[in-house]
Amino acid sequence: MSAMLEVKDLVVSYGKIKAVKGISFSVDEGEVVSLIGTNGAGKTTTLRTISGLLRPVSGSIVFKGADLTTVPAHDIVQLGLAHSPEGRRIFPKLTVEENLLLGAFSRKDKGIRGDLEAAYDLFPILQERRTQPAGTFSGGEQQMLAMGRAMMSRPKMLMLDEPSMGLSPLMMKRIMTTVSTLQAQGTTILLVEQNAQAALKRATKGYVLEVGRIVLSGTGRELLESDDVRKAYLGED
Amino acid sequence: MEFAQQLVNGLTLGSLYALIAVGYTVVYGIIQLINFAHGEIFMIGAFGALSTWLVFFNGNTSVWVLPIMIIGAIASSVIVAVLMERVAYRPLRSAPRLAPLITAIGISVFLQELVRLGYNNPLLFLSTWNPFDFPSAKQKVPFPQIDVVTGAAFNVGGVVIQRSTIFTIGALIICAAGLFYFVSRTRTGRAMQAVSQDPDTARLMGINVDRIIIVAFVIGATLAAVAGVAQGLQITNINFKMGFLAGLKAFTAAVLGGIGNVWGAVLGGLTLGLVESMAVQFIPGTFGGSPWKDVWAFAILILVLVFRPQGLLGAKVVDRA
Numbered sequence: 001m002s003a004m005l006e007v008k009d010l011v012v013s014y015g016k017i018k019a020v021k022g023i024s025f026s027v028d029e030g031e032v033v034s035l036i037g038t039n040g041a042g043k044t045t046t047l048r049t050i051s052g053l054l055r056p057v058s059g060s061i062v063f064k065g066a067d068l069t070t071v072p073a074h075d076i077v078q079l080g081l082a083h084s085p086e087g088r089r090i091f092p093k094l095t096v097e098e099n100l101l102l103g104a105f106s107r108k109d110k111g112i113r114g115d116l117e118a119a120y121d122l123f124p125i126l127q128e129r130r131t132q133p134a135g136t137f138s139g140g141e142q143q144m145l146a147m148g149r150a151m152m153s154r155p156k157m158l159m160l161d162e163p164s165m166g167l168s169p170l171m172m173k174r175i176m177t178t179v180s181t182l183q184a185q186g187t188t189i190l191l192v193e194q195n196a197q198a199a200l201k202r203a204t205k206g207y208v209l210e211v212g213r214i215v216l217s218g219t220g221r222e223l224l225e226s227d228d229v230r231k232a233y234l235g236e237d
Numbered sequence: 238m239e240f241a242q243q244l245v246n247g248l249t250l251g252s253l254y255a256l257i258a259v260g261y262t263v264v265y266g267i268i269q270l271i272n273f274a275h276g277e278i279f280m281i282g283a284f285g286a287l288s289t290w291l292v293f294f295n296g297n298t299s300v301w302v303l304p305i306m307i308i309g310a311i312a313s314s315v316i317v318a319v320l321m322e323r324v325a326y327r328p329l330r331s332a333p334r335l336a337p338l339i340t341a342i343g344i345s346v347f348l349q350e351l352v353r354l355g356y357n358n359p360l361l362f363l364s365t366w367n368p369f370d371f372p373s374a375k376q377k378v379p380f381p382q383i384d385v386v387t388g389a390a391f392n393v394g395g396v397v398i399q400r401s402t403i404f405t406i407g408a409l410i411i412c413a414a415g416l417f418y419f420v421s422r423t424r425t426g427r428a429m430q431a432v433s434q435d436p437d438t439a440r441l442m443g444i445n446v447d448r449i450i451i452v453a454f455v456i457g458a459t460l461a462a463v464a465g466v467a468q469g470l471q472i473t474n475i476n477f478k479m480g481f482l483a484g485l486k487a488f489t490a491a492v493l494g495g496i497g498n499v500w501g502a503v504l505g506g507l508t509l510g511l512v513e514s515m516a517v518q519f520i521p522g523t524f525g526g527s528p529w530k531d532v533w534a535f536a537i538l539i540l541v542l543v544f545r546p547q548g549l550l551g552a553k554v555v556d557r558a
Contacts, residue, residue: 053437073440082441089438091431102431105424106443153443 251510260457276484495551
């Protein structure tokens with residue numbers, strides 16, 4: 001069986017500066033795949049290129065058989081690939097419910113109301129605050145909203161960019177539990193994290209990025225136990 | 238009594254500014270471009286209404302003609318605005334911000350001259366073909382005075398209310414209500430708000446940003462076209478440069494209200510109209526009277542830019558976290 005997402009020899013640059021220098025990885029259906037690495041490793045650039053917000057210099061991105069490198073960004077979500085961006089990027093002046101409905105913008109079916117209820121079931125706090133402007137929320141609440149919004153498109157695959165950034169340990173745990181829940185419900189997940197411990201614990205597969213290159217890969221467990229990862233990312237000697 | 242009269246005059250003028258100002262503000266809200274050619278879209282609307290009348294109803298001033306003139310005005314303004322976006326602004330989407338700004342000024346001069354030279358001579362130097370016998374637009378052109386919305390003024394307890402005043406204020410109320418419904422209740426309106434808050438994330442939601450930009454230009458052009466008709470009815474004639482000063486005033490109104498904020502544009506327009514009317518009436522001595530009225534409008538622009546650059550309703554600009 002071919003992979004759901006297959007990235008091959010991807011090169012992305014900002015002007016003359018290469019941010020991603022030829023990386024290849026794949027995500028199979030039902031997996032949680034983690035990309036870990038420090039600031040500037042090229043993780044966010046990789047996700048933004050998959051989503052069509054950036055265009056690669058070379059390389060290919062194939063999602064469910066379709067080459068994404070020529071698809072306009074606004075048509076990609078319709079193919080079943082949702083992206084919850086770095087920094088959450090909720091629409092601050094719109095209410096919770098408006099944010100969630102925008103997540104379903106690409107859909108025209110009748111199931112949107114039902115999925116709104118499902119999002120509220122996943123994150124009850126969102127229902128309590130459904131008519132409030134999202135800009136007034138705490139980081140954790142915004143992260144829940146961003147994830148709920150991404151799920152409103154009924155994606156086959158969800159890309160999460162640093163969902164734990166700036167969250168309390170408790171909230172981080174809550175978010176990571178949700179990642180497992182979504183996987184159990186059948187969503188394939190590509191997770192980008194600086195928090196290697198949290199990201200690898202749940203990953204079926206992991207890749208370590210360093211300044212635009214993949215330097216290590218393996219199952220989540222293998223990477224967690226690898227000396228290099230422990231030294232570089234888990235602060236152990 | 239003078240105060241009430243100036244209140245009416247100010248609201249009339251202000252409604253006109255508000256209708257035009259919305260176009261500046263919606264486009265700015267989406268692509269951060271001050272479309273200095275927007276005043277010309279207002280002028281094109283007035284000429285579109287006149288042309289519709291000349292082609293289909295020449296000589297007929299029955300009131301049922303008016304809606305069709307308005308449709309003609311809107312169609313002309315919308316076509317020109319959409320072409321302008323496609324041909325002049327879209328290719329400059331990722332250029333430095335000064336480039337589209339200067340282009341806008343160029344388009345503004347281009348459209349004025351096109352109407353001036355081409356209104357009664359659409360093929361310009363190629364031929365003198367003028368199938369509907371349009372008048373020359375090199376001077377003022379009389380605008381049809383339609384029954385019911387023009388004619389004898391009402392006198393309410395000593396305050397003179399022109400029929401065109403009622404048309405203008407009514408048009409603003411209807412347009413503002415329509416706009417409110419569109420922006421806050423429709424799917425496209427929500428998408429428009431999303432694009433103005435965060436265009437990249439809007440694309441991740443599946444929103445076609447190019448299409449939303451066109452929607453913004455269409456909304457601005459529609460309201461400007463209605464304003465063009467209102468202006469024609471009010472002052473009984475139109476001319477190729479009517480968009481210049483009206484455009485600058487409306488821009489001032491948009492800045493006064495908080496550029497990017499639709500309700501700010503309406504509030505700013507009405508405020509500016511009232512200030513102008515009141516200043517003309519109540520400032521005594523050398524600085525009083527209508528010769529100084531434009532000075533007060535632009536003095537306000539300068540004061541706002543110095544002391545409250547975000548405008549009346551604009552939020553302070555904060556960097557995104």
